[in-house]
Amino acid sequence: MWTLDIASELGVVGHDAESADVGNPRGEIIRDVWFVTATGGRGEVYAHVWTTESETEARGWLDSIRASVARTDGWNPAEREAAWRHWRNLYGSAAHEAAGDDAEGEKRDALDAEAREGK
Secondary structure, three states, X not given: OOEEEEEEEEEEEEEOHHHOEOOEOOOXXXXXXXXXXXXXXXXXXXXXXXXXXXXXXXXXXXXHHHHHHHOOOOOOHHHOOOOEEEEEEOOOOHHHHXXXXXXXXHHHHHHHXXXXXXX
């Protein structure tokens, strides 16, 4: 059983060369980025690859995905790699303990690198 929700985190949404300076040499524009999440029973959390700067738009996607999942028996985001990526494990969950701290940090670093590259 998966629980669907929305979440946000800071992400690069664009670049403005005129805003570049020593602290931000690429002129990155950083804002809240919203996306749909799916949390499994073991505490593993997947994030949908669609992102938006609008919480309202993310809630619309959530409703649409919930309706789609309701029609699909045995739905699992881990089996839908084109649309879902492992985001993190809930702290203290079985998934968190199984992954270990180093593995969790490496996955988060890889996702952060992808976000910076615009993937």
